[in-house]
Amino acid sequence: xxxxxxxxxxxIVIAIAVVFIVQFRPNTGPVQSAASTCVxxxxxxxxxxxxFNASRxxxxxxxxxxxxxxxxxxxxxxxEGLYERWLLNEDAKRLGISVSDDELTAELVAGRVxxxxxxxxxxxxGYALNLREDLIRYLDVRNRQTKKFDSKQYERxxxxxxxxxPTDFREYQRKELIAARxxxxxxARVRVGENEAFEQFSREKSTRTLSYVRFDRRFYSDxxxxxxxxxxxxxxxxNKEELDKTSEGRKAQYLPECRVARDLAVEVRSDEAEQxxxxxxxxxxxxxxxxxxxxxxxxxxxxxxxxxxxxxSAARGGxxxxxxxxxxxxxxxxxxxxxxxxEVSDLIETEEGFHVIKLEQIAKDAEAERIGRLEAAxxxxxxxxSERLAAEAAKQVLAAAAGGKSLEDALAAYMxxxxxxxxxTAAAPGAAxxxxxxxxxxxxxxxxxxxxxxxxxxxxAEPSEARAPYTIATHPNRPTVEASLPFNVSxxxxxxxKDSTEPARIAFQLxxxxxxxxxxxxxxxxxxxxxxxxxxxxxxxxWDKDREFYTSAMRAxxxxxxxxxxxxxxxxxxxxxxxxxxxxxxxxxPAEDGSGAPELPLEDEGE
Numbered sequence: 248x249x250x251x252x253x254x255x256x257x258x259i260v261i262a263i264a265v266v267f268i269v270q271f272r273p274n275t276g277p278v279q280s281a282a283s284t285c286v287x288x289x290x291x292x293x294x295x296x297x298x299f300n301a302s303r304x305x306x307x308x309x310x311x312x313x314x315x316x317x318x319x320x321x322x323x324x325x326x327e328g329l330y331e332r333w334l335l336n337e338d339a340k341r342l343g344i345s346v347s348d349d350e351l352t353a354e355l356v357a358g359r360v361x362x363x364x365x366x367x368x369x370x371x372x373g374y375a376l377n378l379r380e381d382l383i384r385y386l387d388v389r390n391r392q393t394k395k396f397d398s399k400q401y402e403r404x405x406x407x408x409x410x411x412x413p414t415d416f417r418e419y420q421r422k423e424l425i426a427a428r429x430x431x432x433x434x435a436r437v438r439v440g441e442n443e444a445f446e447q448f449s450r451e452k453s454t455r456t457l458s459y460v461r462f463d464r465r466f467y468s469d470x471x472x473x474x475x476x477x478x479x480x481x482x483x484x485x486n487k488e489e490l491d492k493t494s495e496g497r498k499a500q501y502l503p504e505c506r507v508a509r510d511l512a513v514e515v516r517s518d519e520a521e522q523x524x525x526x527x528x529x530x531x532x533x534x535x536x537x538x539x540x541x542x543x544x545x546x547x548x549x550x551x552x553x554x555x556x557x558x559x560s561a562a563r564g565g566x567x568x569x570x571x572x573x574x575x576x577x578x579x580x581x582x583x584x585x586x587x588x589x590e591v592s593d594l595i596e597t598e599e600g601f602h603v604i605k606l607e608q609i610a611k612d613a614e615a616e617r618i619g620r621l622e623a624a625x626x627x628x629x630x631x632x633s634e635r636l637a638a639e640a641a642k643q644v645l646a647a648a649a650g651g652k653s654l655e656d657a658l659a660a661y662m663x664x665x666x667x668x669x670x671x672t673a674a675a676p677g678a679a680x681x682x683x684x685x686x687x688x689x690x691x692x693x694x695x696x697x698x699x700x701x702x703x704x705x706x707x708a709e710p711s712e713a714r715a716p717y718t719i720a721t722h723p724n725r726p727t728v729e730a731s732l733p734f735n736v737s738x739x740x741x742x743x744x745k746d747s748t749e750p751a752r753i754a755f756q757l758x759x760x761x762x763x764x765x766x767x768x769x770x771x772x773x774x775x776x777x778x779x780x781x782x783x784x785x786x787x788x789x790w791d792k793d794r795e796f797y798t799s800a801m802r803a804x805x806x807x808x809x810x811x812x813x814x815x816x817x818x819x820x821x822x823x824x825x826x827x828x829x830x831x832x833x834x835x836x837p838a839e840d841g842s843g844a845p846e847l848p849l850e851d852e853g854e
Contacts, residue, residue: 287330288826294329296831298419301409302329305362305384306376308408317834319372326827328363334817335429336422344432346424351417354424356396358388361423366430366814370807380803382427433813434806444798445790452785454733455754457740458654459777461770462641463724464633469562470722472632473668474625482631483624493627494620501619505569507608508583509548511538512558514600531600539603542591548605553716557600569610569618579604634773640726641767641774649763654778655728662726665719724772730780741777745769750777757782 285293303325307316339345354360362382364372369380378384386404390397405416483490513535515527522530538555542548552558552565560567572580576597586592586606595602610618640661647657719725731740736755739747746769753764757779767774790797818825 284828284831286326286828286831287333289330289333289822290824292333294326294333296828297411297415298329299325299831301411301416301419302362304408304410305360306364306378308384315375319375320834321372321376322832322834324364324368324372326832327365327368330822330825331365331814331817332363332422332426334814334822335426337821338817339425339429342429342432344425344428346421346428351421351424355401355417355420356388358386358401360384360386360420361427363423363426366807366810380807430810433810437802437806437809439798439802439805441794441798444794444801447801448790448793448797449785450736450755452735452789453755454735454781454783455740455751455757455779456733456781457731457750457754457777458728458780459731459741459750459768459775460641460644460654460658460726460728461724461741461743461773461775462637462644462726463770463773464630464637465772466722466724466726467636467640468629468633469717469724470667470719471636471665472629474629475668479625479628482628486627486631490620490624490627494623497619497623498616500571501569501610501615502612503615504609504611505571505615505618506583506606507569507610507618508567509552509565509605509607510558510560510567510579511535511548511552511556511565511603512560512600513538513555513602514557528596528600532594535594535601535603539594542603548591565605568622569608569615578602637773638767641776644726645763645767645776648776648778654776658726658728662719667719733781733783741768741770741775743771744775745771750775753777754779 283295283297286296286299287294303322306321306325360383362378362384364378364382369382373380373382386401386408388396388401388404390400402413405411405413409416409419411419513531515531519530520527534555538551541551541555547564549564549566552561554561556565558565567575570580570583572584574580575583578595578597579602582592582595583604583606586604588606588609591605592603595604644654644657644661647660648654652660717723731750734740734751734754736751737748738751740754741750744750750768753768754777757764760779760781762779764777767776
């Protein structure tokens with residue numbers, strides 16, 4: 248009985264195939280005969296616009312957002328997919344991979360049709376096109392009443408969607424099915440062993456935690472570097488060639504005229520702004536007016552700027568250097584360039600707050616060039632010295648920790664022998680550097696009270712009164728021992744590392760907690776000493792739970808990489824001579840009335 252059922256079932260399949268082939272034999276004429284051009288030419292072979300339009304419509308048939316299609320450049324994607332299809336078909340000839348008529352018929356009778364996309368774009372755009380990685384679209388080829396294959400319904404589908412005759416569509420799909428088999432052939436060669444999968448799983452699921460110390464150049468430039476004229480001049484004499492080159496490059500910034508000025512800036516603070524724009528501006532204005540009163544009482548502009556200004560220049564007593572046009576906000580610049588030497592301005596309002604400026608000197612020609620050279624010397628010297636001191640400090644603490652001290656004790660010993668330079672002038676809190684300001688603002692956000700944020704009551708000090716300058720113990724960028732969050736091998740435990748993954752890579756080379764690397768880690772603003780604090784490994788229980796999913800995902804990723812690599816090799820060997828018809832690849836822009844939109848396939852028409 249079972250044998251008779253099998254024979255009977257096979258006969259039905261053969262009958263369907265015979266009807267299918269006879270119904271759509273080559274004598275069946277095309278639905279429409281549009282002029283065909285070459286969308287892609289490869290080594291003299293032509294990929295026709297007929298195939299291009301069929302693929303374009305099949306790709307778009309589950310996507311109705313035309314603007315989204317244009318944004319992803321789906322006409323270009325269609326052409327590149329057909330180019331890769333051609334490459335796969337050519338290589339299939341070499342390997343003897345083909346598709347029989349029966350195999351092709353079975354796919355079409357089932358309503359399964361293939362399209363092509365560039366291998367390196369399948370995962371990226373497949374989701375947007377509602378297309379799986381197998382690149383299969385399903386056509387409704389069954390009669391809605393009988394649920395069986397219907398040749399008329401099939402013909403209607405391919406006519407509406409692809410504008411092809413059954414014969415042309417069959418040949419088009421033969422090429423697509425061969426390309427699909429070639430992709431399967433490449434993927435099938437990828438193997439992922441359990442040991443390999445577990446090793447990768449362990450790397451990704453294992454974590455490390457670091458203890459580390461930052462040695463920030465800004466700490467050293469504010470407090471430790473000797474900024475005396477003697478020190479700067481000594482450096483300039485020893486590095487004349489570098490200074491000459493920098494000065495020459497900056498000359499245009501100072502000539503023909505620049506103005507030596509100082510700035511006292513008071514910004515609207517975040518807690519003040521929360522009360523509304525007018526209230527915020529009023530509070531900032533009150534603070535700068537109190538600072539102006541100090542100037543009127545005889546305090547030097549530099550001293551008031553150090554303690555009351557919110558600008559980074561407060562660290563230098565508000566010194567802006569020798570300023571040319573285009574470097575300051577327009578209201579401040581306009582006022583500065585109408586003042587006379589020695590004058591102090593009235594209040595200048597900007598979007599951020601208020602300014603008072605002092606014009607100390609108008610320098611022209613040779614004098615401007617001389618001042619520019621002095622500023623270049625100071626900037627270069629500060630950069631070199633702060634870099635040197637930060638590097639030496641990091642290496643000293645690393646050596647002490649490697650010698651047996653805890654990281655905390657090694658840092659404490661270093662900080663104990665550190666003294667500020669006599670010539671160094673540190674800014675008041677909130678003005679030491681640009682980096683200090685975000686730290687202050689973060690503290691305000693977390694509810695910490697900002698020094699001078701609110702006017703003191705009952706005779707207490709006003710917010711604009713002088714505040715204590717930063718010391719080694721209070722500088723926001725001083726070296727301290729910090730701890731990272733747990734991270735895996737591809738993590739970024741120290742956000743400002745020059746190479747964001749370098750600390751993680753080093754950490755996973757350390758064997759046990761307490762171990763240190765042989766060298767320091769470079770940061771954007773200095774150096775860091777790192778030490779392994781904690782080490783956790785992926786558990787067998789985790790692996791047993793995720794084994795199947797993880798192995799499958801890893802295999803799929805490797806298969807995708809293998810296919811991308813295979814296509815690159817084909818392009819470099821047999822498909823390097825490729826030419827696209829750029830006019831056909833241009834994405835059309837619809838008019839306001841909707842005309843000009845790309846033609847999308849019609850919806851299914853069932854029986």
